[in-house]
Amino acid sequence: MSSVYDFTAETIDGQPAPLSDHRGKVLLIVNTASKCGFTKQYAGLEDLHRKYAERGLVVLGFPCNQFGQQEPGDEAEIKSFCSLTYDVDFPMMRKIDVNGPSAHPLYVFLKKQKKGVLGTEGIKWNFTKFLVDRSGRVVDRFAPTVEPKALEGAIEALL
Template identity: 65%
Template sequence: MDLYDFSAALPGGGSQSLADYRGKVVLIVNTASKCGFTPQYAELEQLYRDYKDRGFEVLAFPCNQFGAQEPGDAAEIANFCSLTYDVSFPVMAKIDVNGSDADPIFKYLKSEQSGILTSAIKWNFTKFLVDRDGKIVSRHAPTTKPLDLAKEIEALLG
């Protein structure tokens, strides 16, 4: 099993196969609209615009498990991302990243790249960087600014 075996739920219903991202470098992030780290959307969008033509994708997964900081429905989340940060990368349906209802994608990510003390996601804006072969190569804490990943992304893009 690898990342390409999963599909992500889309905000309007339906799903997006992660196999569609085969051959790309992907940054997967659990996001929230009302978090102290929310301004990272701007840097995520900058990375996406800087590298998308070289085969880079950002996939955002809104999550309301941390301080109820993503209370909105799909339309509210989409409006916020578009109007506030001009987000053009995919924002998936709101999910859980921890617990028994955790999305299978995040169960897999956590099994492949554990945190310091536990595999649990600690807060919004935890980032997983995936290489072109679908291998999860690194996990980054919410405090890691997206632009700090540029060198690692460039190396993976080749």
């Protein structure tokens, strides 16, 4: 696999979602959770989506329950929460694992492309963010503590 476009996910509604559908776009890929201290970042992610979508940014949310069991709901509950609480309009995917033997292949790839602190690959917590350029190359990784608004400069540079 040479780019994120080689992977397929499933939408939160269970439909195939080839990342190649976003070829030529800048992607912000985020593992999310509804009951986390960082959950309020949904608002910032939606702001980025609304501000930059017309210029080619796609935010992709991947719910994950691996950190403190902070995404316990099923896809219908997650979709409802995101819509009703944060008016999320960016694409949300089916709940996945991002670490361990059942990690989604996309996340295995992302972690190898951009390692974390001290060269570690594992995702440390919810709302870790990966920024991908228009050619499908992973260009940066941001910790959960980095607010979405702080990514605007990096996003602008790729648009």
